[in-house]
Amino acid sequence: MTASLLLTQLLNGFQLGVLLFLLSAGLTLVLGIMHVINLAHGTLFMMGAYFAATVFGWTDSFALAALAAVGGSLLLGLVIERVVIVHLYERDHLYQVLATFGVILIFNEIARYGWGTSPVFMAVPEMLSGTVDLFGLAYPAYRIAIIGVGLAVGAALYVVVHKTRVGMLIRAGATDAGMVSALGVNIRGLNAMVFAAGAALAGLAGLMAGPILSVQPGMGEPILILTLVVLITGGVGSIRGAVYGALIVGIVDTVGRAFLPNLMREVMERSTAQAAGPAIASMLIYLLMAAVLAVRPAGLFPVKHG
Amino acid sequence: MVDTTLTPAASAAHAAAAGAARWRPAPHLCVAGLLLAGLALVPLFSLWLGQSFYVTLVSRIMILALAAVGLNLVMGYGALVSFGHALYIGVGAYVVGILSFHGIANGWVHLAVALVGGGALAALVGLVCLRAQGVAFIMITLAFAQMFYFLAVSLKAYGGDDGFAIAARSDFGVVDLNNSVTLYYVIFAALAGTLFCLHRLVHARFGMVLQGCRSNERRMRALGFPTGQVKLTAYVISALVCVLAGMLLANLTRFVSPSYMHWLLSGDLVVIVVLGGLGTLLGPVVGAVLWLVMEEALSSFHLTGGPLDELVRTHWLGVAGFVALVVALALKHGVYGALVARFEGRSS
Numbered sequence: 001m002t003a004s005l006l007l008t009q010l011l012n013g014f015q016l017g018v019l020l021f022l023l024s025a026g027l028t029l030v031l032g033i034m035h036v037i038n039l040a041h042g043t044l045f046m047m048g049a050y051f052a053a054t055v056f057g058w059t060d061s062f063a064l065a066a067l068a069a070v071g072g073s074l075l076l077g078l079v080i081e082r083v084v085i086v087h088l089y090e091r092d093h094l095y096q097v098l099a100t101f102g103v104i105l106i107f108n109e110i111a112r113y114g115w116g117t118s119p120v121f122m123a124v125p126e127m128l129s130g131t132v133d134l135f136g137l138a139y140p141a142y143r144i145a146i147i148g149v150g151l152a153v154g155a156a157l158y159v160v161v162h163k164t165r166v167g168m169l170i171r172a173g174a175t176d177a178g179m180v181s182a183l184g185v186n187i188r189g190l191n192a193m194v195f196a197a198g199a200a201l202a203g204l205a206g207l208m209a210g211p212i213l214s215v216q217p218g219m220g221e222p223i224l225i226l227t228l229v230v231l232i233t234g235g236v237g238s239i240r241g242a243v244y245g246a247l248i249v250g251i252v253d254t255v256g257r258a259f260l261p262n263l264m265r266e267v268m269e270r271s272t273a274q275a276a277g278p279a280i281a282s283m284l285i286y287l288l289m290a291a292v293l294a295v296r297p298a299g300l301f302p303v304k305h306g
Numbered sequence: 307m308v309d310t311t312l313t314p315a316a317s318a319a320h321a322a323a324a325g326a327a328r329w330r331p332a333p334h335l336c337v338a339g340l341l342l343a344g345l346a347l348v349p350l351f352s353l354w355l356g357q358s359f360y361v362t363l364v365s366r367i368m369i370l371a372l373a374a375v376g377l378n379l380v381m382g383y384g385a386l387v388s389f390g391h392a393l394y395i396g397v398g399a400y401v402v403g404i405l406s407f408h409g410i411a412n413g414w415v416h417l418a419v420a421l422v423g424g425g426a427l428a429a430l431v432g433l434v435c436l437r438a439q440g441v442a443f444i445m446i447t448l449a450f451a452q453m454f455y456f457l458a459v460s461l462k463a464y465g466g467d468d469g470f471a472i473a474a475r476s477d478f479g480v481v482d483l484n485n486s487v488t489l490y491y492v493i494f495a496a497l498a499g500t501l502f503c504l505h506r507l508v509h510a511r512f513g514m515v516l517q518g519c520r521s522n523e524r525r526m527r528a529l530g531f532p533t534g535q536v537k538l539t540a541y542v543i544s545a546l547v548c549v550l551a552g553m554l555l556a557n558l559t560r561f562v563s564p565s566y567m568h569w570l571l572s573g574d575l576v577v578i579v580v581l582g583g584l585g586t587l588l589g590p591v592v593g594a595v596l597w598l599v600m601e602e603a604l605s606s607f608h609l610t611g612g613p614l615d616e617l618v619r620t621h622w623l624g625v626a627g628f629v630a631l632v633v634a635l636a637l638k639h640g641v642y643g644a645l646v647a648r649f650e651g652r653s654s
Contacts, residue, residue, distance in 0.1 A: 035441075037445075084635070088634075093444060094576070094584075097444055097576065098577060098634035099631050099635060101577070102628060102629070102630035102632075102634060105626060105627025105628075109624025109627070113624075225448065225569070228448060231445060232445055279457050282457070283456060283457055286452070286453035287453075
């Protein structure tokens with residue numbers, strides 16, 4: 001019983017980690033290459049989920065919903081890059097935080113205006129609504145699909161960044177944008193492309209999260225904070241850091257919430273454990289982040305320069 | 307040295323001009339005087355108008371101004387962008403709430419516990435956060451504030467998500483905070499006193515070193531200044547100012563909830579500082595007045611009586627977001643900064 005419960009929670013944690021990876025990969029690229037901190041990344045996630053839920057409700061086709069979520073947030077990302085972010089490349093991080101904070105507020109109200117305050121329901125697609133038998137454990141097929149999509153995106157991202165010309169330019173841009181620009185590469189175009197790709201990944205995360213989270217205004221913020229914790233833990237600007245950071249944060253958070261209260265009940269008084277257990281479980285990833293930062297200020301997998 | 311060749315008459319005229327220049331108070335002193343005098347007169351006006359609403363509104367404005375003044379010490383003078391200062395507002399508020407909940411009403415005890423506890427927490431958090439730099443500092447301060455936000459949400463004994471009402475305000479003996487005008491002047495005194503202390507602090511050696519770190523920390527370290535220690539001290543002081551603001555906020559609203567630590571409030575504080583003017587003492591006060599008056603005006607928007615009013619009233623946060631965006635993109639020195647620059651440009 002406990003073993004299967006542990007396996008379930010590990011898979012849940014893995015699945016959360018995969019979602020976080022989809023978000024943090026985009027955010028870390030934007031941060032590493034363009035040196036822009038985009039707090040509105042969670043907003044793109046939210047809008048992706050809304051696009052997906054709406055189109056899925058209309059057409060009942062998950063493929064079209066995927067197209068709407070990824071395409072919609074990609075376009076939205078391009079617009080935000082052209083209208084807001086482009087003015088912020090040379091500015092201090094403070095103004096980037098402030099401007100993207102404004103964007104979050106604006107889009108939360110747009111969502112509230114367009115779809116109302118109550119959560120929009122998005123069903124699990126018919127094909128993936130069953131369960132899969134994993135070593136005698138029935139696990140929802142949709143969650144397996146999330147893990148599969150995340151792994152596929154991770155692999156594709158690895159190939160693009162490390163094996164293609166565009167990926168080479170991206171890595172070069174992260175090291176020295178000015179030099180890449182001097183060599184005749186359109187760095188502005190590259191920036192816009194990276195930003196749009198990050199937005200599309202956020203939209204994909206929104207699509208996948210739609211059926212398992214409630215799609216409502218402000219749903220992007222809690223996951224944005226988790227994504228920031230991933231970046232700090234893994235190391236800002238590195239894809240490898242995003243992968244491992246996301247999986248560590250996802251698993252520690254899920255497993256901690258599931259087991260810590262019970263574990264604490266073993267070692268201390270019941271009433272104290274009941275009060276303190278959930279509190280400490282919800283703080284666990286932040287404590288982990290603080291511990292990582294105390295030992296390795298640049299994160300677990302910092303970018304190697306030079 | 308140039309004066310030696312002047313004729314006696316010319317030099318007398320010069321001296322008179324110099325005297326006049328000396329007598330003309332500096333523009334920032336004018337603004338400070340006007341602003342503080344205006345704030346001091348608010349209760350009289352509202353008494354005259356018979357509207358006690360204004361006393362509460364301006365009390366709230368001054369509390370957020372106080373918190374923003376505190377944040378500005380690290381953000382404006384130290385270039386340490388903390389996106390989690392709402393944490394300390396929450397700490398101050400929760401100390402008042404929890405102590406009153408357990409029947410300890412003495413205000414001095416509240417103050418001592420809040421300042422000692424908040425200071426210790428800020429020292430710990432600051433020690434970890436200051437290991438990070440730039441973007442990472444922004445993200446980690448935000449994450450720490452969220453961590454304590456979730457802690458507050460999980461405190462089921464103290465209202466959890468919903469928060470709880472405070473039975474009685476802090477008891478400071480003769481100074482009765484249950485009188486809204488007395489409370490107003492206590493908040494006013496806290497704001498004015500903090501402004502004075504910070505004015506002395508940023509013009510003292512400590513403030514100079516902090517501003518030096520803002521320009522070039524490596525050079526300051528090479529000159530032998532303990533930059534880490536200075537930054538941590540500034541962080542703790544700014545946190546303590548926010549703790550004080552949180553105590554006053556809890557006393558004003560007689561209510562505590564995790565929303566006092568919410569990151570939207572941290573964001574509001576950053577907007578207020580930049581809107582008013584980064585790295586100026588009075589900027590955050592001006593920013594707080596503008597931002598909260600705008601909030602009030604938008605949430606009770608009434609212009610044409612048409613559907614637009616209704617739209618703005620329900621979705622005023624979106625308009626506020628748009629203003630924040632414009633401030634970030636267009637306003638480099640903030641409203642107060644631009645005002646002073648114009649003033650000084652004309653007088654010289």
